[in-house]
Amino acid sequence: MKSISSFAELTMHLSSLNSRERIAVANAVDLHTLDAIFHAVETGIAEAFLIGDVASIESPRLFEQEPSPYIHIIDIPEVEQATVEAVRMVKSGEADILMKGLVNTDVLLRAILDKEKGLLPAGNILSFCGALEIPKYHKLLFFADPAVIPSPSVEQRIMLIKYSIETTRKFGIEKPKIALVHATEKPNPKIRYMQDYMDIMEKWRAGEFGDVIIDGPLDIFLALDRERGSIKNVPSPLLGDADVLIFPNFESANAFYKGLMVFAGAEMSGILQGTSKPVVLTSRSESVESKFYSIAMACVIS
């Protein structure tokens, strides 16, 4: 498989598979979620179960045109109940992907984290993996965690790295290059996160992560900019060519990606990781495109 280096390539790849992933959407009533779902159905990559309060659906398209055989509506007016049913469908295998519609995030998370009926296997951690398409970068840039884990412990960080390796492999990246990001490339155990990074580098050298390249601490210049990175004269096996950024904390990951969306024309997709099946958890403010890319990301991972 050729590696997927843009969202356009991702969509083409999924279309070429001629198979649809089944998505259970919890309370899909808002316009952006519905339009993203319609687009995924029309592109031939998804079949959708819209579970929620039919009376409050915002999109007239659902009723205007010939109903698609790949869109199924399940009327459950109570939002929490609809969410639980969507999770049940995914857990039972009736659907492959869970997606958040107009539901409060904490309601969805409660359903996912339910020990009996939820989607998080024991020993796994819930986290968020984003993928950025930045016009001036030569490939997709995966990163964690901008949203769920504020300040990962070293054990959690190792899980984040392992999840990111699984994710990038699904995108056809055989030997992903993973940068442990910090403000400086000088390892100093007195600075927060540095000791964790040094421990992870040791585990990587011992082969714990398999056939991947990990380097850190690295700053953004060294991880993503060959020219600026070279001036620093710090040899790195991934200089300017990272596939994955593991950020020290969610404050830094969040400011980084939002800055690039506002000022560098970046587009983003994202899914929850650690769950037994992919979960698409976008925010109400996200564009239709962004929600569609997240659906596509979930489909390729599924």
Added chain:
Amino acid sequence: MKSISSFAELTMHLSSLNSRERIAVANAVDLHTLDAIFHAVETGIAEAFLIGDVASIESPRLFEQEPSPYIHIIDIPEVEQATVEAVRMVKSGEADILMKGLVNTDVLLRAILDKEKGLLPAGNILSFCGALEIPKYHKLLFFADPAVIPSPSVEQRIMLIKYSIETTRKFGIEKPKIALVHATEKPNPKIRYMQDYMDIMEKWRAGEFGDVIIDGPLDIFLALDRERGSIKNVPSPLLGDADVLIFPNFESANAFYKGLMVFAGAEMSGILQGTSKPVVLTSRSESVESKFYSIAMACVIS
């Protein structure tokens, strides 16, 4: 004074003043530092004292042309000694600005932090203030702290805010808009830094910061992007129009600005704050332009 909203306006403003700030440069022997200094002297904004190891000067320009009456060379071959002399000149009033040349940062910091001979008044904190010129933003964007204080305490953060108010006023911004940045705009005291932000908001409401606008927690969308911020439906008096970003920690400030330099064509200047006189502390890898903008920033603050 009209507010200065770009580096070009900053240079024009300084040129129009017809006065030169005197800069003491510790071991100015590397090409980028020297070229930035030459440019500042040629633009008419600076007079330079180059204190250091003359034998190792990298720039042939110094000796090729008619020496400028505004460039003075003081030969002190030993770097630490040269640094101490540069600090002494600034402290004594023989110079207005200190600048780092080819000196290790810790050597310069040691000289600055010396209790007797240094430049940090008791009770002040040493920190870094950057100013970004981002092609897609409508004005300069000031921010702190990407380099010096890893995780500011609430007292340190209040100082950072006060320094940034002084700095923006020197740029003619009468009522600066200051955003306390976080991953989310929802104040939750369980999340790191949030309680500090809530305390600062209370002090601001009580008038402690004077005639400025402070709001937080805000994410990058709310602080810098009127369109994306509006969708969130969070009323903010600075929506999409921040002059200053106070970041939660140096990991987030650092990743933010470096991402924008690599992918959004941003240029940066920066100085040390908290010292009795401005200090220009750029890294060896920075471009001549970047070093020149930092000199200009120091000149307008001086």
